[in-house]
Amino acid sequence: MADVDLVVVGAGLAGLAAARHAVAQGSSVVVLEARDRVGGRTLNEEVGPAHPGKVVEVGGQWVGPTQHRLVELARELGVETFTTYDEGESIIEWKGSLRRYKGVVPRINPLILLDYEQARRRLDRLAKTVPAETPWTAPNARELDSQTFHTWLQKVCRTSGGRMFFEFICEAVWAAEPADVSLLHVLFYVRSAGGWDDLISTEGGAQESRFVGGSQRIALRMAEELGDDVVRLSTPVRSIAWDDDGVTVEDVRARRVIVALPPTLTSRIAYSPALPGYRDQLTQRMPQGTVWKCMAVYPEPFWRAEGLNGFGTSDTGPVRLTYDNSPPDGTPGVLLGFLEGEFARKAGLMSHAERRAAVLGVFGRLFGERALAPERYIEKSWAEEEWTRGCYGCSMTTGGWTSFGPALRDPIGPIHWAGAETATIWNGYMDGALRSGERAAAEALRAIAESPNVRAAVS
């Protein structure tokens, strides 16, 4: 049995960042990972045999300018970034016709745009009243947490077009419908990202840049540094037992444990003693979003020659959002489309062939017939993954934050909680995941330092 200072459950970005932080402080660490790979919700995939060495990401991929921790770490690890392709016009399918536009504002009825903008301003103002560390202490928190985002939009938007825009963005940001999410959670999430436009923008926002060689390289490089003795793959954690003396996680004995999983998965581990009801019931109220990430690979990004940047939106769906996801040198051409929220749930009941046809159908409507015949079609649903069970992050249900909020990060005995869903800055994003891991590691090391006599020295 290994005997260390700290054991970490999960080798996603949060778990690896926690381990890296603790090792840098001189602690002994073991990371246990259920999968046969690291990276959690970041995963590179080869574009195809015709393009050796080139990858796309089937998980998280973008980095924005205010995601400082992610930017900094990538630089430190030598993972370079490049700008998301953004030259030329965007395209929108709206009420049965296609419109091209430059910049961020689509050419649709200005009354709808005005309606959207007044609601967006109200949302940003409200979000500023919600402390990201303690959303349950916001003025009027209980009322904000007693209604869905849908209910708020019904009250605040005057046009169905305006509501549709928010619905569409809600799917893009949370992979959930406005009906699924507490208004307070929406406000918390906006606050944690800085503002509404930080979440949804390409230039200046969360989709501004991409990683050369794929985002999973961040996790791969961290794991490489830590080494195989520290990061143990194919080791699902089924039980955690603890007492005053420390914690036993599978065959590792440690003084503290960091559980770096989506909250809904943390309660699938058997704890001894059992977790308090207050913590367990929190995790019953944190469902993960639903998304299929779908890509079509073409010999070249043919839309660029037609003056399009690949950014497309559709009011019809089932793909409601597309991006140019080609590698940095533009070869091959890759169109990326998301099935999100309700569309993703319906897509989960389709056959692979049906889903492929539905996705390519939208690509065809937006970018023309050539889009219908890709050389390869790639798709990934994170709800199907036993060790993730939904992306991007979780959407707290109504009542969750105000009834159970403090249980999200409060340690229980020697158990600390990390993961993108526990972040207070860029919650749900790679940047938040890193921050959460480092926060949990600092917390655990502090606890170890403060009770040096609990066990004999372990190193």
Place this chain on the structure above:
Amino acid sequence: MADVDLVVVGAGLAGLAAARHAVAQGSSVVVLEARDRVGGRTLNEEVGPAHPGKVVEVGGQWVGPTQHRLVELARELGVETFTTYDEGESIIEWKGSLRRYKGVVPRINPLILLDYEQARRRLDRLAKTVPAETPWTAPNARELDSQTFHTWLQKVCRTSGGRMFFEFICEAVWAAEPADVSLLHVLFYVRSAGGWDDLISTEGGAQESRFVGGSQRIALRMAEELGDDVVRLSTPVRSIAWDDDGVTVEDVRARRVIVALPPTLTSRIAYSPALPGYRDQLTQRMPQGTVWKCMAVYPEPFWRAEGLNGFGTSDTGPVRLTYDNSPPDGTPGVLLGFLEGEFARKAGLMSHAERRAAVLGVFGRLFGERALAPERYIEKSWAEEEWTRGCYGCSMTTGGWTSFGPALRDPIGPIHWAGAETATIWNGYMDGALRSGERAAAEALRAIAESPNVRAAVS
């Protein structure tokens, strides 16, 4: 390794009813139960050493006149019922003063009662539009599922007193706040019980009668009939593996399995192959309620002599609802108080002594000083229980029914789902649990009969 037709996970009422049904049809069955006892959310407890042989229930206890399956089975098993004590006046604490009243309508401002009644009528009318088998097909289902019960009450009630009444009943029925529950779920639940008054009434409703010797006797008698070879205690199920040939559950091999647990717990089992995302994500949206059931035992039910029936309500709390819970012969006297929803969550963070003082404080305000000094105080929180994790049942969150509804009962391979939360009649009640078990057993036996050649005969 045992080899049977059917293995059942969980020896609550649903699991035992499933096993009993299958055995009656000539099938071989094994039931695996994590606890060292049967009964799930029904549990008898001795009132105390001064009253040998007398019990109270710390879990589900009442039976109503339209809970036909429960009534019938109890009769068959020789478990008798008696009427909930209902003689004399009820008492309500309202806006700082105490008022006694006869019958079901408290003596408070008639405008509030009128307001409550008009909203109650609207709710019952709406509930009739929701099919209990398929709530997601109700007219306007999506809109009903996009708002919380709280939002609906804000729209429909004209007085804060009227809203308070619904809040109070919501806590009593779901052990949750109106903020926590989808309106569609409230309507479904009302429909499955017959109507609003069926849920909340003592006389003629779900709290009309009690079981002599305690409700757990139903489960104990079923288990006795089945025998120790069938019902195996202290056997937590951690994994279920299946293929075309059948299913392996711990050390039992069977043709079909029935998982008879609260939905949120079903995903804590490791399935091989992993469950589809559609099913897993449903279970992320079905949080269990929060309730502390608290009882104080006195030499005699002293309130009866003062013309009170022990039914009390308080707008202040933290106990908002009390009952006379004395044994059938009236000795000893037992007052029962519930901490529910938000009050139960706060109570979970108190020490035992603080909670006891808070509960007795309410008993004292309602029933006088003698209530402050019981001979014994008993309490139980089902959220703390590793093998339940919340009572009474689950409250589907907004968006849950319409996005994931069909996944609730649809079998996956040889896996069938039972439990009170899957019932279409008296969902969340003992009656619903029994019905769900029998439904699942019939489903499983039919499937076995329809594919007799999949495996060699097992008996």
